[in-house]
Structures are given as C-alpha cells and as structure tokens.
Amino acid sequence: MDVMEAIYRRRSVRAYTDQPVDKATVEALIKAATHAPSSMNEQPWAFAVIQEPRKLASWSERIKTHMLKRLKPDSPMAKYRKMLSSPDYDVFHRAGTLIIICARPDTHNGAEDCSLAAQNLMLAACSMGLGTCPIGFARLWLSQARIKRSLGIPDVYVPVFPVVLGYPSGETPPVPRRAPEILLWQ
Ligand SMILES: Cc1cc2nc3c(=O)[nH]c(=O)nc-3n(C[C@H](O)[C@H](O)[C@H](O)COP(=O)(O)O)c2cc1C
Numbered sequence: 001m002d003v004m005e006a007i008y009r010r011r012s013v014r015a016y017t018d019q020p021v022d023k024a025t026v027e028a029l030i031k032a033a034t035h036a037p038s039s040m041n042e043q044p045w046a047f048a049v050i051q052e053p054r055k056l057a058s059w060s061e062r063i064k065t066h067m068l069k070r071l072k073p074d075s076p077m078a079k080y081r082k083m084l085s086s087p088d089y090d091v092f093h094r095a096g097t098l099i100i101i102c103a104r105p106d107t108h109n110g111a112e113d114c115s116l117a118a119q120n121l122m123l124a125a126c127s128m129g130l131g132t133c134p135i136g137f138a139r140l141w142l143s144q145a146r147i148k149r150s151l152g153i154p155d156v157y158v159p160v161f162p163v164v165l166g167y168p169s170g171e172t173p174p175v176p177r178r179a180p181e182i183l184l185w186q
Contacts (some may be wrong), residue, residue, distance in 0.1 A: 001127040010122055011174065013131025014093040016166035020051065020096050021130065029165070032124035033101065036116035044107035046118045048153055056098055060091040063141045081095040084137075091137050095164035099136070099141060105156035114156075117168035120165065130166035138162040 003008070009029060021172055027168040030047050071078055071096060071171045083089050101118050103110025141147060142159040149155065 003123065006094035006123040006127045010126040011131070012133040013166070014133055014171050015093075015169045015172075016093060016095045016131060016164075017169045018096070019167045021101045021165055021167070025128065026051075026097065026165070029121050029124050029130075031100070033117040033121040036113065036120045039107075039109035042104075042107045042109075042113065044104045044110045044113050045115075046104055046157055048102060048104045048151060048159075049129075050098040050100075050151075051096060053094070053096055053112070056095075057090065057131075059138070060089075063091045063138055064089070064143045068138065072169070075140045090166050092135060093133055095131075095133070095166040097165040098138075099114070099163050099165060100153070100159050101161040101163065102153060102157040102159050104157075110158055111160050118161040119162055125165055126137070131166055131172070133164050135162040135164055147185040 005114075026049055028051075033047070033168065034043065034045065065076070068081065071081055071084075076087050079147050099121070101114045107113070122134075125132045139159055139162060140152075142153075142162060145155050148157070148159070153159065160165075
C-alpha cells in the first residue's frame with residue numbers, strides 16, 4: 001500500500017477481534033514511529049506498550065470514573081457524559097494493545113513530535129491491515145504522577161499520545177472531511 005492509499009484508508013477503528021498483535025509487528029510500528037521528523041532532531045519519544053486485556057478493561061473503568069467526576073457541564077466534553085456512564089463503553093474499544101507515546105523531559109516540542117510519531121505509527125499500521133485509534137480520553141488519567149509511577153513511566157515523562165492497536169473486526173466507514181479552507185495562495 002502506498003502512502004496516499006494509507007492516508008485515505010486509515011480510520012479510527014473502534015471494534016477489534018481478539019487476535020493479538022505480535023511483538024515483531026509492534027516493534028516494526030514503533031520503529032516506523034521513530035522515523036517521524038522532530039524539532040531540532042530531539043527524537044523525544046518513548047513508548048509504553050500494554051498488551052494485557054484485563055488490565056486495559058480495568059483502566060477503562062477507572063478512566064470513566066475519573067472523567068465523569070471532572071466533567072463540567074459547560075465543557076465541550078460534556079456531550080460524552082452518557083457514553084462514559086455506560087457500562088458497555090470501553091475507553092480502549094476492547095483493543096488488545098495500547099501504546100502510550102510519551103515525551104522525554106527537557107525537550108522542546110514533545111507534543112508535536114510525539115503526535116507526528118503517532119501518525120507514522122497509525123499509517124504504518126493501516127498499511128499492514130491493522131486498525132488504530134487515538135485515545136485522548138486516557139491522557140489526563142495517565143498523566144497523574146501516581147498512575148505513571150504504578151505503570152513504571154518515569155514521572156518526568158509526559159504521556160502525549162495513547163493509541164490502541166488491533167485487527168479490525170469489520171469495516172469502519174470514513175468520516176467526511178470539510179473542504180480545506182485556503183486562507184492565502186499568493
Ligand atoms: C488527539 C486525539 C484524541 C482522540 N481521542 C479519541 C478517544 O479518546 N476515543 C476515540 O474513540 N477517538 C478518539 N480520537 C479519534 C477521533 O475521534 C477521529 O480521529 C475523528 O473522529 C476522525 O475520524 P477518523 O480518525 O476515522 O478519520 C482522537 C483523535 C485525536 C487526534
């Protein structure tokens with residue numbers, strides 16, 4: 001699959017089979033992620049991989065509780081209250097693999113660089129027939145010092161981009177795009 005095809009085929013996949021993704025595949029995707037450009041070539045990314053479905057299911061419950069407690073009625077996230085309250089909703093979409101892309105301390109554009117790494121990973125996964133979905137819902141919970149400590153992520157690292165990975169259990173329809181807004185073309 002060429003890169004244009006991967007760009008147009010990638011979807012945020014929210015339904016996965018139980019088939020685990022093997023270590024070599026995850027390693028290949030992480031390597032692809034590290035070929036992203038980075039500000040001042042700092043390559044600030046570090047990766048935490050979790051492939052324990054029971055752990056992910058339990059984190060999902062904790063994340064939902066954490067978010068519901070903090071949801072302000074006027075927040076743009078308030079529209080997710082009902083979804084987050086549902087016992088059926090799994091924050092990680094029951095994917096078997098979570099990769100947390102973290103920024104190293106003392107780097108300058110960790111959020112941008114790690115997001116570029118994430119896009120590389122997601123496009124590479126798509127080209128290999130795998131599905132991915134960014135999980136912004138997990139970011140605040142994962143960023144708590146005590147949670148990072150319990151996971152073994154050093155406190156000075158910043159979780160920037162959690163993304164789940166797995167074999168899609170069906171087709172995901174494309175989300176329509178707005179026409180690009182061209183501000184200037186001089
Ligand atoms: C930073 C970021 C955070 C996101 N967080 C979530 C999330 O927590 N859960 C989820 O299901 N999708 C999440 N998404 C996926 C978006 O909803 C999705 O990219 C958007 O609807 C467009 O659909 P597409 O990715 O299939 O093109 C996130 C995307 C980004 C870029």
